[in-house]
Amino acid sequence: MPASPSLRPRRVVAAITAVALACAPIFATAEPPSVSDTLPQYGAVGPPPAAPITLPQAYPQRLPDLGDVSQTDFSPAQERKLGETIVRELRASGGYINDPEVNDYLNELGHRLTAASTDVKQDFEFFGVPDQQINAFALPGGYIGVNTGLILLTQTESELASVLAHEISHVTQHHMARALSAQKDSMLMSLAGLALAILAARGSSGSSGDVAAGAMAATQALTLQHQINFTRENEYEADRLGFQRLDAAGFDVTAMATFMQRLQSAMRFVEGSVPTYLRDHPVTYERIAEAQARAYGHPYRQVVDSLDFHLVRALIRSYQGEPREAVKWFDDAIAEHKYNNAIAAQYGLVASLLRTTDFARAKRELAKLEKMTPEHPMIDAIAGHVLLESGDVDGAIDRFGSAVARYPNKMQLVYDYPDALLKAGRNADAAKFVEQQLVRFPGDGPLQLLAARAYAAQNKQMLAHRHQGEYYAWQGNLKGAVDQLEIAAKAKDGDFYQASVVDTRLKALRREVADQNKSAFGRQGLDMQGATDARLPVLTGVKH
Numbered sequence: 001m002p003a004s005p006s007l008r009p010r011r012v013v014a015a016i017t018a019v020a021l022a023c024a025p026i027f028a029t030a031e032p033p034s035v036s037d038t039l040p041q042y043g044a045v046g047p048p049p050a051a052p053i054t055l056p057q058a059y060p061q062r063l064p065d066l067g068d069v070s071q072t073d074f075s076p077a078q079e080r081k082l083g084e085t086i087v088r089e090l091r092a093s094g095g096y097i098n099d100p101e102v103n104d105y106l107n108e109l110g111h112r113l114t115a116a117s118t119d120v121k122q123d124f125e126f127f128g129v130p131d132q133q134i135n136a137f138a139l140p141g142g143y144i145g146v147n148t149g150l151i152l153l154t155q156t157e158s159e160l161a162s163v164l165a166h167e168i169s170h171v172t173q174h175h176m177a178r179a180l181s182a183q184k185d186s187m188l189m190s191l192a193g194l195a196l197a198i199l200a201a202r203g204s205s206g207s208s209g210d211v212a213a214g215a216m217a218a219t220q221a222l223t224l225q226h227q228i229n230f231t232r233e234n235e236y237e238a239d240r241l242g243f244q245r246l247d248a249a250g251f252d253v254t255a256m257a258t259f260m261q262r263l264q265s266a267m268r269f270v271e272g273s274v275p276t277y278l279r280d281h282p283v284t285y286e287r288i289a290e291a292q293a294r295a296y297g298h299p300y301r302q303v304v305d306s307l308d309f310h311l312v313r314a315l316i317r318s319y320q321g322e323p324r325e326a327v328k329w330f331d332d333a334i335a336e337h338k339y340n341n342a343i344a345a346q347y348g349l350v351a352s353l354l355r356t357t358d359f360a361r362a363k364r365e366l367a368k369l370e371k372m373t374p375e376h377p378m379i380d381a382i383a384g385h386v387l388l389e390s391g392d393v394d395g396a397i398d399r400f401g402s403a404v405a406r407y408p409n410k411m412q413l414v415y416d417y418p419d420a421l422l423k424a425g426r427n428a429d430a431a432k433f434v435e436q437q438l439v440r441f442p443g444d445g446p447l448q449l450l451a452a453r454a455y456a457a458q459n460k461q462m463l464a465h466r467h468q469g470e471y472y473a474w475q476g477n478l479k480g481a482v483d484q485l486e487i488a489a490k491a492k493d494g495d496f497y498q499a500s501v502v503d504t505r506l507k508a509l510r511r512e513v514a515d516q517n518k519s520a521f522g523r524q525g526l527d528m529q530g531a532t533d534a535r536l537p538v539l540t541g542v543k544h
């Protein structure tokens, strides 16, 4: 559930995210699915062709010198930085699902796979992408995105794990870096150009950040990412190692072939274009046969899906289409027993009813749900939301409060509890809780925003602006962060300790802005001084 700690109810946030996506150029293919179709709807329009890089209008006067990019490889640190930048832009443009329950789950599943083998030397971060198209992708630096369309297509947790295992293997085998150096002239140049475009959009914008230009650059980066051609050998290796990873982590090894076959038959429903994932990973009979051959001879392993897998799928399904259509979809599924998991179907019904604001029925269906299941953090969270959104703020505080004590690492609850406290006007209690959480999760963006709200509600200017600034910094909007900390520094309502924290952070952020202007992603040999306008055509003329 999107726990944007804003004043909006989270279901509205989901709808807004969907609208934002519909407006974003590369994701414009997402359409509301028809209620009768259990498969996700793939848009009739294919992804747009890769557009040439257009730099934002407000381009800085002096450009960093890219140097001779064909001579340079991305280091792991630079890859991580590039991936991080793309992820920040995806977050700002709605291409990153604003839902801690979905993202927590993907990370738990992904980390089960990375922990199962010893070849994993780097950090991974998994995230959902609110997009109906069937796709999963690895960005530079260990960031793995999974479209909600793909999550809905999987029928078992092992199938979803097989996709993650394949993508993880592309990363551990450095296929990205190898593909980049094989296509150095065009691809590296394009990525470097994009990096600059993103930074230029940041550097030239006011405190709100030029989201549109940044989003454009991020979507182009994704388009480019899809153009990186892994070789047949890379794909074979990712399948082979992915299979081993799937096995080592205790999943059903037949799931890899099963999901490939499911992808193949899903293609029959596609009009006009082939889903991105299939373009990147053409499913050949050879690949399916190989996956089947690997599974053959493995002893049969009964693998029970986690309840989380089914709940997350139901939650994603509840976001699809109009609220009343979502309710009807779950009503029909329950009436006809067309579901993989009865608890999840009931949970999806409650989640859909929240979208329609039919709280009376949501309460009745929630009561049924609670009789069906042992305690679970996602059930606690939705129960709290039924109370909160139907006006029982004190009841919601009790529910969220006891749940977060039991599940202190579930970010949905970590955000929901102080949000409810704020809605009750218990601003000091909210601030105290959020400060405790910031010690545990330093640098967490949504917590910074909650802190800013809690202090603003108490008219504590210095603290409110400081946390607002930290929130912008988390988003990658350094200019906005500096603006906020400057306001905080001028505020007269802080004590000596608070003022010196602001002072230290302001200095650090100003240094970061200066570094960012000096070099894109800390690449060696970037020279701000030697740059002239004559270099512009080099950046704008990238062909791919």
Ligand SMILES: [Zn+2]
Residues within 6 Å of the ligand: 166, 170, 230, 235, 238, 280, 281
């Ligand atoms: Zn692949």
